[in-house]
Amino acid sequence: xxxxxDRGGQRDAGSATAQAPPRAPAGGYVALGDSYSSGVGAGxxxxxxxxxxxxxxxxxxxxxxxxxxxxxxxxxxxxAGTEDVLAEQLGHLSARTSLVTLTVGGSDSGFAGTMAVCxxxxxxxxxxxxxxxxDTMDGTLTDRLDRLYTAIRDRAPAARVVVLGYPHxxxxxxxCVLGLQDGERAALNDxxxxxxxxxxxxxxxxGFTFADVTAAFAGHEICSSRxxxxxxxxxxxxxxxxxxxxxxxxxxxxxxxxxxx
Numbered sequence: 367x368x369x370x371x372d373r374g375g376q377r378d379a380g381s382a383t384a385q386a387p388p389r390a391p392a393g394g395y396v397a398l399g400d401s402y403s404s405g406v407g408a409g410x411x412x413x414x415x416x417x418x419x420x421x422x423x424x425x426x427x428x429x430x431x432x433x434x435x436x437x438x439x440x441x442x443x444x445x446a447g448t449e450d451v452l453a454e455q456l457g458h459l460s461a462r463t464s465l466v467t468l469t470v471g472g473s474d475s476g477f478a479g480t481m482a483v484c485x486x487x488x489x490x491x492x493x494x495x496x497x498x499x500x501d502t503m504d505g506t507l508t509d510r511l512d513r514l515y516t517a518i519r520d521r522a523p524a525a526r527v528v529v530l531g532y533p534h535x536x537x538x539x540x541x542c543v544l545g546l547q548d549g550e551r552a553a554l555n556d557x558x559x560x561x562x563x564x565x566x567x568x569x570x571x572x573g574f575t576f577a578d579v580t581a582a583f584a585g586h587e588i589c590s591s592r593x594x595x596x597x598x599x600x601x602x603x604x605x606x607x608x609x610x611x612x613x614x615x616x617x618x619x620x621x622x623x624x625x626x627x
Contacts, residue, residue, distance in 0.1 A: 393435070393436055393437075393462045393463055393464030393465070393524070393525075394435055394436050394437035394438065394439065394460070394462055394463045394464060394465075395426075395429070395430055395433075395435035395437070395438050395439070395463075395464070395465045395466075395467075396438075396439045396441060396458045396459055396463050396465070396466050396467075396522070396525075397424075397426030397430075397438075397439070397440050397441060397442050397466075397467050397468070398441050398442055398451050398455045398456075398458075398466060398467070398468035398470070398518075399442040399443075399446060399451060399455075399467070399468035399469040399470045400442065400443070400444070400445065400446040400447070400451075400469055400470050400472060400473055401419065401442075401443075401444040401445060401446070401604075401608060402469040402472070402530075402532065402608065402609065402618075403424065403425070403426060403442035403467065403468060403469045403530070404418050404419055404420045404421065404424060404440075404442040404443055404444050404446075405419070405420060405421025405422075405423055405424025405425075405426075405427070405442075405609075405614055406419045406421070406444050406604060406605055406608045407421075407595075407596050407605040407608030407609050407610055407613070408421040408423040408424055408608075408609065408610060408611040408613070408614045409421060409423060409611060410422045410423050410611075412440075415443070417443075417444070418442070418443035418444050419443075419444040419604070420440055420442065420443070421611075421614070423611040423614055423615065424440075424442070424614050425467075425614045425615070425618035425619045425622055426438075426440055426442065426467060427440065428614065428615055428619050429467075429619060429622055429623065429626070432623075433626075435464070435465065436462075436464075437462075439458035441454075441455040441458045442455070442468070442469075443455070444604065445473060446470065446473065447470065447473040447474045447510075448470050448471065448474050448507070448510040448511060448513070448514045449510065450473075451468065451470055451514055452513065452514050452517055456517055456518065456521050459518065459521035459522040459525070460521070460522065461522070461523060461524060462524075463521075463522040463524070463525045464524065464525055464526065465525060465526050465527075465528070465626060466518060466522055466525045466526070466527045466528070467527075467528045467529075467530060467622060467626075468518075468527075468528075468529055468530070469529075469530045469531070469532065470511075470514070470529075471503070471507055471511065471532075471561055471564070471565050472532060472561065474502070474506070474507050474510055475499045475502050475503050475507055475557075475561055476495075476498070476499050476502060477499060477557075477561075477607075479495070480492075480495045480496060480498075480499045480554075480557075481554075481598075481606075481607055483495040484496070484546060484550050484554065485545075485546070485598060489547065489549060489550055492546070492550045492553065493550070493553055496553045496554060496556075496557050499557055500557055500560050503557075503560055503561050503564045504564065507564060508564060508568060511564070511565065511568040511569075512568060512571075512572075515527075515568060515569065515571075515572040515574060516572065519572060519573075526575065526626070527569075527572075527573075527574040527575065528574070528575045528576075528577055528622060528625055528626060529565060529566075529569040529574050529575065529576050529577070530576075530577045530579060530618060530621065530622065531561075531562040531565060531566065531576065531577065531578050531579055531580065532558050532561060532562060532579070533558070533579050533580055533582070533583035533587065533594075533595065533609070533613075533617065534555040534558055534559075534580055534583060534584075534587050535551070535554050535555060535558065535587060535588055535595060535607055536548075536551035536552075536554060536555055536587050536588050536589055537585065537586075537587040537588065537589040537590035537593075538551055538552060538555075538589075540587075540588075540589030540590050540591075541589055541590070541591060542588070542589035542597075545597070545598070551589070558580075559580070562576075562578060562580070566578070575625050577621050577622060577624075577625050578621070579617055579618055579621050582616075582617045582618070582620060582621050583595070583613065583617050586612075586613070586616075586617065588607075593610070594609055594610050594612050594613030594616065594617050595607060595608065595609055595610065595613055596608055596609075596610060
């Protein structure tokens with residue numbers, strides 16, 4: 367059965383791969399979430415929905431091409447928070463949806479602003495911004511995740527829902543000479559850990575699967591010898607701190623493949 371594809375219309379799922387794996391889902395696959403799911407930083411962006419910066423190299427597209435679900439809807443969008451997913455993306459779900467994936471929570475926690483403060487504000491202001499982000503994770507984010515996860519289950523009652531986490535941003539004692547000091551880098555990594563813990567806890571409470579990607583990215587963070595994340599780039603600021611194409615294909619995709627079977 368043909369499915370929706372934001373590369374420009376309907377897509378024949380059977381043509382995505384010559385020999386579909388035996389455990390391909392019987393129903394549809396819907397990819398929700400923010401820029402880490404839309405593929406910001408991976409390049410090769412799709413012509414439709416340009417403001418969302420959906421990449422043909424993003425892990426949802428790669429997974430769909432490898433597994434040939436009955437339908438595939440790529441709804442993830444750059445900058446989406448929990449309220450954006452709730453208001454704008456859940457229309458892709460239905461009783462026939464068998465797999466849902468998403469990353470969400472980073473925007474709600476104010477990570478973009480936190481990174482900006484840390485980049486220009488000095489150590490004390492950086493640590494203060496990180497602490498404020500952590501407070502948000504423990505406060506409003508938990509309620510927002512509960513509302514979103516409840517709505518996803520209501521819209522897709524039979525689906526397996528996989529909530530993927532976020533990788534550490536920095537490799538400590540790495541190759542970076544300029545930029546943040548390791549104290550600030552460690553604080554940001556710790557904040558990512560806390561964000562993942564909050565997301566994992568709420569996902570478990572709703573019967574969803576949480577997929578941790580920190581081990582998959584270990585040794586490939588910013589300041590490593592082979593990073594799978596973009597460092598800050600004033601000429602491509604949107605792509606800063608986002609996974610590269612290898613981060614999507616070698617970081618996120620194998621983790622999803624392990625838990626989605």
